[in-house]
Amino acid sequence: MIDQSAIAKANDAAEAGLRRDYDALGEHLHRRGIDIGAIKHKVAGYGVAVPSWGVGTGGTRFARFPGPGEPRNIFDKLDDCAVIHDLTGATPSVSLHIPWDKADPADLKGKAEETGLSFDAMNSNTFQDQADQPLSYKFGSLSNADAATRQQAVEHNIECIEIGRAIGSKALTVWIGDGSNFPGQTNFTRQFERYLDAMKDVYKALPEDWRIFSEHKMYEPAFYSTVVQDWGTNYMIAKELGPKAFCLVDLGHHAPNVNIEMIVARLVQFGKLGGFHFNDSKYGDDDLDTGSIDPYRLFLVFNELVDAEMRAAEGFDPAHMLDQSHNVTDPIESLMVSAMEVQRAYASALLVDRAKLKGYQEENDALMATGTLKKAFRTDVEPILAMARLEKGAAIDPVSAFRASGYRAKVAGERPAVSGAGGGIV
Numbered sequence: 216m217i218d219q220s221a222i223a224k225a226n227d228a229a230e231a232g233l234r235r236d237y238d239a240l241g242e243h244l245h246r247r248g249i250d251i252g253a254i255k256h257k258v259a260g261y262g263v264a265v266p267s268w269g270v271g272t273g274g275t276r277f278a279r280f281p282g283p284g285e286p287r288n289i290f291d292k293l294d295d296c297a298v299i300h301d302l303t304g305a306t307p308s309v310s311l312h313i314p315w316d317k318a319d320p321a322d323l324k325g326k327a328e329e330t331g332l333s334f335d336a337m338n339s340n341t342f343q344d345q346a347d348q349p350l351s352y353k354f355g356s357l358s359n360a361d362a363a364t365r366q367q368a369v370e371h372n373i374e375c376i377e378i379g380r381a382i383g384s385k386a387l388t389v390w391i392g393d394g395s396n397f398p399g400q401t402n403f404t405r406q407f408e409r410y411l412d413a414m415k416d417v418y419k420a421l422p423e424d425w426r427i428f429s430e431h432k433m434y435e436p437a438f439y440s441t442v443v444q445d446w447g448t449n450y451m452i453a454k455e456l457g458p459k460a461f462c463l464v465d466l467g468h469h470a471p472n473v474n475i476e477m478i479v480a481r482l483v484q485f486g487k488l489g490g491f492h493f494n495d496s497k498y499g500d501d502d503l504d505t506g507s508i509d510p511y512r513l514f515l516v517f518n519e520l521v522d523a524e525m526r527a528a529e530g531f532d533p534a535h536m537l538d539q540s541h542n543v544t545d546p547i548e549s550l551m552v553s554a555m556e557v558q559r560a561y562a563s564a565l566l567v568d569r570a571k572l573k574g575y576q577e578e579n580d581a582l583m584a585t586g587t588l589k590k591a592f593r594t595d596v597e598p599i600l601a602m603a604r605l606e607k608g609a610a611i612d613p614v615s616a617f618r619a620s621g622y623r624a625k626v627a628g629e630r631p632a633v634s635g636a637g638g639g640i641v
């Protein structure tokens with residue numbers, strides 16, 4: 216999608232400086248007993264999936280301000296995803312959302328082959344009504360009081376599995392908006408029972424080598440109670456369903472200041488961490504760019520993941536996906552920067568001196584223990600990430616290379632302009 220010679224030209228200009236920075240960092244890390252080549256190797260092997268819905272401009276419930284060259288359909292979206300991977304070398308897969316991305320599976324597969332991408336978890340959507348849908352989800356989907364509506368939601372999830380199966384996906388993520396807006400509107404227990412029964416029917420349709428991820432979220436669109444509201448309920452769901460069921464942690468789906476890294480540790484410890492939706496937030500499910508608000512929290516999540524990786528925790532294999540909404544930036548640029556932020560958190564967490572940390576923890580030396588984490592977090596790992604990109608033929612500086620490529624202007628010429636006028640609810 217991006218002219219390789221343009222990437223090579225931009226890289227030529229930056230390579231000598233990068234090599235000096237990389238060597239200096241390598242020498243510094245060597246003094247700390249760390250082999251920079253080993254870290255680079257791990258970073259180069261790391262990938263995070265792009266959400267298909269992230270490459271179009273998002274919006275709020277008030278308005279949407281589309282940019283030039285908005286993707287018209289899933290095939291345009293896959294082109295944009297390919298650009299992100301060409302330039303960062305960090306996003307080899309895409310997570311689809313059905314029915315938003317519904318298309319002939321053979322065509323989806325063909326496009327993936329053409330662009331060199333693969334498909335991560337499928338996402339079902341029973342939080343909206345579709346034009347051709349007989350029964351409404353206004354009062355819930357998998358937990359609806361009406362059996363026929365629950366059945367319709369189950370069948371939709373099974374259809375997502377079927378599409379996913381045809382295109383090489385291996386997981387289904389289920390997030391529902393079900394809940395209530397008023398005390399007394401629903402019976403918490405009966406509603407959750409209905410949800411579990413419906414999810415058991417979806418679970419039964421999972422192929423042998425598939426996993427199902429349930430995604431919790433504290434509130435929104437239901438504002439009084441939500442059926443799958445937190446990691447505790449989520450853990451119960453995964454336990455009830457069986458060994459192919461896991462919990463998905465979207466970083467934006469918790470109350471402010473909740474200790475997400477500890478939730479991650481708990482789910483790892485009990486073998487139920489299924490995956491992530493990475494993003495950042497200040498107040499609620501803001502879907503801001505990963506690492507843009509609190510990069511230390513992202514690092515602390517990765518500190519738990521690396522800890523689990525190092526001790527080869529049983530059944531530990533979380534899916535890594537972004538889930539963001541871009542309102543004021545070019546979505547391709549935001550997704551590239553976000554993928555690199557996730558990679559950065561991983562690289563930084565790999566620098567933690569775990570033997571020393573363990574010693575400080577056992578001696579109850581809180582100051583030195585926390586300083587051990589800070590030391591890793593404060594080390595600028597950018598040369599490692601950039602060198603991994605250079606060696607893959609990706610861009611040392613993906614955003615500049617993207618801007619220089621003229622891709623956005625090119626697709627703006629091919630894709631009709633979209634108006635945001637009249638959108639929203641105000």
Ligand code: LRH
Pocket residue numbers: 268338390430432465492500538
């Ligand atoms: C819900 C959510 C979930 C959806 C996506 C569009 O807030 O995080 O993952 O599928 O947003």
Ligand code: MN
Pocket residue numbers: 390430465492538
């Ligand atoms: Mn999500």
Ligand code: MN
Pocket residue numbers: 432465467468500538
């Ligand atoms: Mn969300």
